[in-house]
Amino acid sequence: MVSLKEEYIEMNKLEYGQKYPLLNWVSAGEAEKSTRTREKIIGSLPATAQFGSLNTKLFTRSLPPGCQLCARGKWSCLFINGICNARCFYCPTAQPSRGEPTTNTIRFPSPDDYLDYIEKLKFTGVSISGGEPFLTFDRTIRFVSTIKRRFGNGIYLWLYTNGITVTRDKLKALTDAGLDEIRFNISANHYEVDKVKLAVDLVETVTVEVPAIPEDYELLKPTMTRLEEIGVKFLNLHQLRCTPYNCDNLIRRGYTLLHGPKATVMESELTALRLLRHASEHNIRLPVNYCSFAYKNRFETAAYRQRFAPFVCKPFKDITEAGTIRRMSITGQPEHVDHVVKLLTESNCNRNSWRFKREKYRLTLAQSLWKYVDIDRFSLFLSYYIAKLASAPCSGTPLRKSISTEGRHWW
Amino acid sequence: MVEKKTVIDEREIVANKAALLQYLADSSVYKDASGNSPGRHSPKSQFPSSTDFEDIRELERIKPELQEYY
Numbered sequence A: 001m002v003s004l005k006e007e008y009i010e011m012n013k014l015e016y017g018q019k020y021p022l023l024n025w026v027s028a029g030e031a032e033k034s035t036r037t038r039e040k041i042i043g044s045l046p047a048t049a050q051f052g053s054l055n056t057k058l059f060t061r062s063l064p065p066g067c068q069l070c071a072r073g074k075w076s077c078l079f080i081n082g083i084c085n086a087r088c089f090y091c092p093t094a095q096p097s098r099g100e101p102t103t104n105t106i107r108f109p110s111p112d113d114y115l116d117y118i119e120k121l122k123f124t125g126v127s128i129s130g131g132e133p134f135l136t137f138d139r140t141i142r143f144v145s146t147i148k149r150r151f152g153n154g155i156y157l158w159l160y161t162n163g164i165t166v167t168r169d170k171l172k173a174l175t176d177a178g179l180d181e182i183r184f185n186i187s188a189n190h191y192e193v194d195k196v197k198l199a200v201d202l203v204e205t206v207t208v209e210v211p212a213i214p215e216d217y218e219l220l221k222p223t224m225t226r227l228e229e230i231g232v233k234f235l236n237l238h239q240l241r242c243t244p245y246n247c248d249n250l251i252r253r254g255y256t257l258l259h260g261p262k263a264t265v266m267e268s269e270l271t272a273l274r275l276l277r278h279a280s281e282h283n284i285r286l287p288v289n290y291c292s293f294a295y296k297n298r299f300e301t302a303a304y305r306q307r308f309a310p311f312v313c314k315p316f317k318d319i320t321e322a323g324t325i326r327r328m329s330i331t332g333q334p335e336h337v338d339h340v341v342k343l344l345t346e347s348n349c350n351r352n353s354w355r356f357k358r359e360k361y362r363l364t365l366a367q368s369l370w371k372y373v374d375i376d377r378f379s380l381f382l383s384y385y386i387a388k389l390a391s392a393p394c395s396g397t398p399l400r401k402s403i404s405t406e407g408r409h410w411w
Numbered sequence B: 001m002v003e004k005k006t007v008i009d010e011r012e013i014v015a016n017k018a019a020l021l022q023y024l025a026d027s028s029v030y031k032d033a034s035g036n037s038p039g040r041h042s043p044k045s046q047f048p049s050s051t052d053f054e055d056i057r058e059l060e061r062i063k064p065e066l067q068e069y070y
Helices: A004-022 A028-043 A065-071 A111-121 A133-154 A168-177 A194-200 A214-230 A247-253 A266-281 A293-312 A334-346 A367-372 B017-026 B051-060
Strands: A049-052 A057-060 A075-079 A125-129 A156-161 A181-184 A205-211 A234-238 A288-291 A318-320 A325-331 A354-357 A362-365 A379-390 A405-409 B002-013
Touching: A004 A247, A004 B051, A028 A266, A049 A266, A057 A266, A065 A075, A065 A125, A065 A156, A065 A181, A065 A293, A075 A111, A111 A133, A125 A133, A133 A156, A133 A168, A156 A205, A168 A194, A181 A194, A194 A205, A194 A214, A214 A266, A234 A266, A266 A288, A293 A318, A293 A379, A325 A334, A325 B017, A334 A354, A334 A362, A334 A367, A362 A367, A367 B017, A379 B017, B002 B051, B017 B051
Parallel strands: A075 A125, A125 A156, A156 A181, A181 A205, A205 A234, A234 A288
Antiparallel strands: A049 A057, A057 A288, A318 A325, A325 A362, A325 A379, A354 A362, A379 B002, A405 B002
16 A cells, blocks of 8 residues: 555656656655754744644734635635746746636636636635736736626635736726735745835735745845834745746755655745744734645645535535545445345435445445445445536546546536 | 546445444535535544555545645
């Protein structure tokens, strides 16, 4: 049996191919030492620090409204374009062209189509990201105003920017269109706060959201105080993530990489936690939130799965907390299987909650009916599925072990 | 638009069947095709100790705590 750790290491090797040996993967000794360092930092956090989302998210004071929606799986992120005017060393992807607004691989050239999507899936939060949304400002404002015209306060709407082309007039147009929050990545522009200050006067909530860059630790400490002084409401710190696109830059910086579903930068997490401790110890009132990759990967993925699973989960299957669709089937001696079928029938169990394939003597049951099965008499089979959105019919993209696929139209 | 389902795991469970089923029952969420936020059972049972089911745990529940360093 391959452990998850081994599986992740193999996945990382596959993703980086020939570059894998060039990357600075953590050694056992370094991992042990850094784990102790992390525990020490977390252990020294004052009572104002909070642990959310199964201890994967650490923050002081409170979370931005958008982050609260994210943690509850109520948020859709629309990538409004694919171009950017900043050249950040950590950017995970190329930004080659304007492209079309996209979310979950589905293109939304028209705001109206996106409205239907939001409505159907009952999102209560939308963020507009990119690329850089200000580089296609007309498009951005069209989406913001259309969304807010339809949903009003029913949708909390925020926008990400590097701030470089932000102007007072554009900020005013966005707030007039209904924008609730703007988030600046000031690391893309030498931690300049002029545009942030401009936004504080115009937008209800101004957040600064930057990756935790180890080399910028000393710079970020006074920046936190400065942000508090000018009226920024929240600071979000992300964990740096390695991708095949940015890995050369990360190699040059000598970062230590951690194995996982995606490779992450160990020093980035320790930097974020140290900044959190600094904010707590120095009574900085600006709420600081560490958005770890562990949180993003697990909770955002689970939220995605849970959102789409109900549309395809048949009544004789179940949806798990992780958002997978689980099928539990049993086979066994025909007389034993027949006995369970008889029991289900006589007990007036919902006929949709179980399915019997007589040719295989295979009975599939929803969890609510498992109490009718004496499991020791049967062979037990478990299958897991992930519901995914696709823009066109296809035979499926296997994520782990591809055995078979089945698809269906749902709108 | 099209919804597709992808099988990511399929296996026969041989050992600890009853304990595993109890754990699975506790981590099921209610089906709700209307899109309303589904409720879920309060997980009570412990995961069966066998490491054979380590990946099942990740398919059932969200893993807690920050990522282990390795």
